[in-house]
Amino acid sequence: MAIRLAGPWTWALACLLLAAAGRAEPVDPMPFFKLDDFNALKISPGGDYYAATVPREDRTALVVLRASDLKVTASITLGRHAHVGSFWWVNDERVMFGIQERFGMREEPYTTGEISAINADGTRGEMLVGYRVTGAPVGSRISSKKGDNVYAVLVDPLLHDEKFVLIQTLPFQSDPFSRVERMNALTGRRNTLGIAPVRNATFYSDNAGVVRLVEGYNADRVSRLYYRADDKAEWKEINVSNQSGHVETPLGFSADNRVAYLHSTQADGPDAVMALDLDTFERSVALRDDTVDPLAVVHRPGTRIPVGATFMKDRQVTRFFDESSADARLQRSLEGAFGELAVNIVSATRDGGKLIVHVWGDRNPGDHYLFDAKTKEAALLISSRKWLDPEAMAPMKAIRLKARDGLELHGYFTAPLARKGDGPAPMVVMPHGGPYQVFDRWGFDPEVQMLAAAGYSVLQVNFRGSPNYGRRFAEAGMQQWGMAMQDDVTDATRWAIAEGLADPARICIHGASYGAYSALMGVAREPDLYRCASGYVGVYHLPSMHRRGDVQESRSGETYLSEWIGMPADLAAVSPTTLAERIKVPVLLAAGGEDRRAPVEHTRMMERALARAGAPVEALYYDNEGHGFYRPDNQDSYYRKLIAFLDAHIGTP
Numbered sequence: 001m002a003i004r005l006a007g008p009w010t011w012a013l014a015c016l017l018l019a020a021a022g023r024a025e026p027v028d029p030m031p032f033f034k035l036d037d038f039n040a041l042k043i044s045p046g047g048d049y050y051a052a053t054v055p056r057e058d059r060t061a062l063v064v065l066r067a068s069d070l071k072v073t074a075s076i077t078l079g080r081h082a083h084v085g086s087f088w089w090v091n092d093e094r095v096m097f098g099i100q101e102r103f104g105m106r107e108e109p110y111t112t113g114e115i116s117a118i119n120a121d122g123t124r125g126e127m128l129v130g131y132r133v134t135g136a137p138v139g140s141r142i143s144s145k146k147g148d149n150v151y152a153v154l155v156d157p158l159l160h161d162e163k164f165v166l167i168q169t170l171p172f173q174s175d176p177f178s179r180v181e182r183m184n185a186l187t188g189r190r191n192t193l194g195i196a197p198v199r200n201a202t203f204y205s206d207n208a209g210v211v212r213l214v215e216g217y218n219a220d221r222v223s224r225l226y227y228r229a230d231d232k233a234e235w236k237e238i239n240v241s242n243q244s245g246h247v248e249t250p251l252g253f254s255a256d257n258r259v260a261y262l263h264s265t266q267a268d269g270p271d272a273v274m275a276l277d278l279d280t281f282e283r284s285v286a287l288r289d290d291t292v293d294p295l296a297v298v299h300r301p302g303t304r305i306p307v308g309a310t311f312m313k314d315r316q317v318t319r320f321f322d323e324s325s326a327d328a329r330l331q332r333s334l335e336g337a338f339g340e341l342a343v344n345i346v347s348a349t350r351d352g353g354k355l356i357v358h359v360w361g362d363r364n365p366g367d368h369y370l371f372d373a374k375t376k377e378a379a380l381l382i383s384s385r386k387w388l389d390p391e392a393m394a395p396m397k398a399i400r401l402k403a404r405d406g407l408e409l410h411g412y413f414t415a416p417l418a419r420k421g422d423g424p425a426p427m428v429v430m431p432h433g434g435p436y437q438v439f440d441r442w443g444f445d446p447e448v449q450m451l452a453a454a455g456y457s458v459l460q461v462n463f464r465g466s467p468n469y470g471r472r473f474a475e476a477g478m479q480q481w482g483m484a485m486q487d488d489v490t491d492a493t494r495w496a497i498a499e500g501l502a503d504p505a506r507i508c509i510h511g512a513s514y515g516a517y518s519a520l521m522g523v524a525r526e527p528d529l530y531r532c533a534s535g536y537v538g539v540y541h542l543p544s545m546h547r548r549g550d551v552q553e554s555r556s557g558e559t560y561l562s563e564w565i566g567m568p569a570d571l572a573a574v575s576p577t578t579l580a581e582r583i584k585v586p587v588l589l590a591a592g593g594e595d596r597r598a599p600v601e602h603t604r605m606m607e608r609a610l611a612r613a614g615a616p617v618e619a620l621y622y623d624n625e626g627h628g629f630y631r632p633d634n635q636d637s638y639y640r641k642l643i644a645f646l647d648a649h650i651g652t653p
């Protein structure tokens with residue numbers, strides 16, 4: 001099937017992006033971090049409207065555009081640190097959305113449990129359920145209404161039903177029982193359909209809107225999966241993770257509702273997508289990669305029916321349960337049309353006739369196309385960071401290496417497109433944040449591209465503890481902060497030197513959040529390997545994580561800290577603040593005064609410890625920022641300082 005691309009690739013050249021060391025002009029960091037016009041984009045079931053999220057400085061808005069002329073017909077802007085998260089068309093005229101909060105660009109947003117909605121013509125914008133529903137409006141266009149103090153999430157938009165959706169609600173208490181409820185999408189009126197048989201539960205409905213699976217855990221944190229044949233049947237326990245050895249999370253149901261697809265952890269190797277026969281309860285492997293976990297489920301356009309999954313290997317790949325299916329043929333045709341770019345169908349009309357296709361890559365921040373299934377024509381709708389030229393961006397090269405204990409590690413190496421002089425470019429080792437929920441992946445990374453434009457190679461490694469490589473690989477990082485996890489970063493650095501990718505005299509280590517911790521531990525444990533270190537919104541005194549910050553505020557957060565990081569008495573020995581006398585190279589620190597994830601006191605303690613030890617240190621404090629900087633002036637200030645710091649210590653003279 002041939003696909004025609006309508007509309008030119010209208011990329012504006014970024015004249016300041018000179019990919020060479022010894023550059024004539026300083027690199028302007030802001031083209032890499034300037035906010036896009038739109039983020040996510042979805043088409044309405046009838047095809048008459050688009051809904052899109054719009055990033056602002058410290059919040060994310062929602063807009064609705066008429067498809068015929070792209071005129072904005074509705075918009076919602078939330079308050080400071082408030083973001084429109086997931087959003088869903090629930091009928092041809094109404095879009096519903098969840099609210100998130102995030103205090104900084106680096107912080108993972110958390111859902112507040114509030115659900116709001118607005119009509120495509122801008123009317124009936126109101127909060128439907130949530131703990132603030134009785135208080136002040138969240139945004140200027142959202143009206144307040146009576147409700148109760150619950151946390152709510154969408155279960156099913158019920159696209160076959162014009163008026164109702166399924167949600168689940170739970171009280172704000174430790175280890176709660178959840179309810180599944182039917183809610184009027186216009187008025188917010190709800191009636192309870194059932195209560196979960198396990199605490200901390202998530203409900204899953206079939207393609208007819210009947211809730212038939214629920215997964216959760218009690219105080220023992222053992223995952224339990226339950227099934228029922230219909231909404232009148234009793235719940236039956238069908239998996240207990242500490243007995244089966246698998247955590248099974250539902251992904252959806254086959255078109256005939258006779259098979260449930262599950263994301264299943266495995267005792268060894270990567271996770272799998274399993275097919276559960278709901279007549280016999282026999283399980284079979286539907287999809288499994290030999291290296292990486294399933295990343296995201298692929299649905300049949302216009303439905304909630306799983307037909308495959310994506311996997312993040314060296315780059316994204318898409319696989320189907322049936323590679324001869326029409327869904328697979330469509331995907332392969334789109335991939336053929338867009339060449340080396342990754343392709344995701346992110347939204348579709350009810351009949352599947354029009355699709356929103358998102359294409360992206362390591363050099364392309366992303367484009368959204370409208371694909372007509374009948375004419376086979378794809379028309380460009382919006383481009384991310386359209387002021388950047390993909391041809392001026394540096395490609396990411398996937399790498400593999402062995403850690404000192406034989407564990408295979410994966411990562412990426414990005415080199416400048418061109419440079420003056422002989423030998424490898426100066427290199428920045430950049431451990432990722434998280435560390436247990438985040439991993440480095442193929443795709444456009446503005447910080448990597450900015451460093452490459454400034455003439456620096458960038459090395460990224462998925463050290464043990466990173467997700468995507470199976471449960472055993474992730475659990476190998478438990479309580480290994482500053483130890484085996486740090487050894488992996490060291491081993492990757494030495495590998496790059498041995499491969500001739502790095503000059504051992506010109507290597508700096510830089511990171512944010514956990515990556516900042518790793519950067520400072522790197523120069524403490526390996527004082528002769530790196531010439532400088534940079535830490536951005538980092539944690540440096542690990543015992544403090546048990547006392548301050550947003551992680552320890554919940555019981556699950558306390559459990560996470562104890563199980564995955566360690567007990568306070570054991571953590572001083574792997575804290576950069578207590579190892580400052582071993583750090584001899586220059587250090588740059590940056591922190592936000594409003595950071596809740598890594599409170600600013602971590603940076604102040606690190607600065608004081610380095611000063612006492614006589615290590616060269618410069619600390620930058622931005623009082624009006626959180627866990628990562630939102631304000632363009634602060635971003636510009638910080639990244640110019642970072643580039644100047646690198647230039648001074650490992651750049652070409």
